[in-house]
Amino acid sequence: MKEYIYGRNPVIEVLKNKRVDKLYVQKGNFEGSIRKIYALAKEQNILITELNKKKLDEMAGGGNHQGVVALVSGYEYRKLEDIIKGSSGRLIMLEKIEDPHNLGAIARSAEAAGFDGIIIPKHKSVYVNDAVYKSSAGAIENISVVIENNLSNTIEKLKKEGYWIYGADMEGKNYNRVDLRGKVCLVIGNEGKGLGHSVKKNCDEIISIPMYGKINSLNASCAASILMFEVLRQNEEVKI
Incomplete structure (x- = not known):
């Protein structure tokens, strides 16, 4: 099951664990930790799509996405x-x-x-x-x-x-x-x-x-x- 994860720190963590399938970034937003997110995504050859803020707002359900949303595989529960x-x-x-x-x-x-x-x-x-x-x-x-x-x-x-x-x-x-x-x-x-x-x-x-x-x-x-x-x-x- 796929789901959207949003916010810079959460996205960085799922990128580190190589669970991101696609990355969506707000157009013109390249400040601060967004550069680190871009670098991690490019290392893993993840498709990066630039979208406007309104579209990201919809994907994040109105949450504070900080200009980045990732499509990831569902969380893996342990035994x-x-x-x-x-x-x-x-x-x-x-x-x-x-x-x-x-x-x-x-x-x-x-x-x-x-x-x-x-x-x-x-x-x-x-x-x-x-x-x-x-x-x-x-x-x-x-x-x-x-x-x-x-x-x-x-x-x-x-x-x-x-x-x-x-x-x-x-x-x-x-x-x-x-x-x-x-x-x-x-x-x-x-x-x-x-x-x-x-x-x-x-x-x-x-x-x-x-x-x-x-x-x-x-x-x-x-x-x-x-x-x-x-x-x-x-x-x-x-x-x-």
């Missing part, structure tokens, strides 16, 4: 078994995250924090699309995404592989007081409902981020980022 072999032991599981901007932001942080992959459920979850590419600044291209039928069963599989499962919930233990070293899978719940009962009860421990302001909750991607970098911090300290 759970593949990403846990020889991995760093850091995974994040998303239960029914429905906003592509949340998935994109989480993917960007996960890639930066050295996580091996993102696990999402088959139903009631956003999949990787153009909005995810854009909001992740192309980072989604460099991290594995796994689709699983039943997250509770997946948790049991991970436990057998030596992972400790930590679910994020407001009623959990302060994450600063939890040992997050070793093989870890963080579980982030739905934007509105949080963690479902069946997934929550299968976690080894429920952790929370302390709140001191008048707002008593964080956006799913913000919470995920804080916890992922805490996992990274604790494991980096072990190396030192």
Whole structure:
């Protein structure tokens, strides 16, 4: 299945991974990173077509394309078994995250924090699309995404592989007081409902981020980022 990816950073990432079939660039737009995009495309003998802004707007569905749109092969999902072999032991599981901007932001942080992959459920979850590419600044291209039928069963599989499962919930233990070293899978719940009962009860421990302001909750991607970098911090300290 083909799809359009737009925005300079996302397009650069799919070009690096050689997944672009055709490239569309706004007429007269040769400034900044567009030159790098041209160079990468020419190295791979990719057809470059110059179009007016209105046409690119239509292809990007009104999104901020920054003067470039790429036609690419559909995103390639991975198998759970593949990403846990020889991995760093850091995974994040998303239960029914429905906003592509949340998935994109989480993917960007996960890639930066050295996580091996993102696990999402088959139903009631956003999949990787153009909005995810854009909001992740192309980072989604460099991290594995796994689709699983039943997250509770997946948790049991991970436990057998030596992972400790930590679910994020407001009623959990302060994450600063939890040992997050070793093989870890963080579980982030739905934007509105949080963690479902069946997934929550299968976690080894429920952790929370302390709140001191008048707002008593964080956006799913913000919470995920804080916890992922805490996992990274604790494991980096072990190396030192």
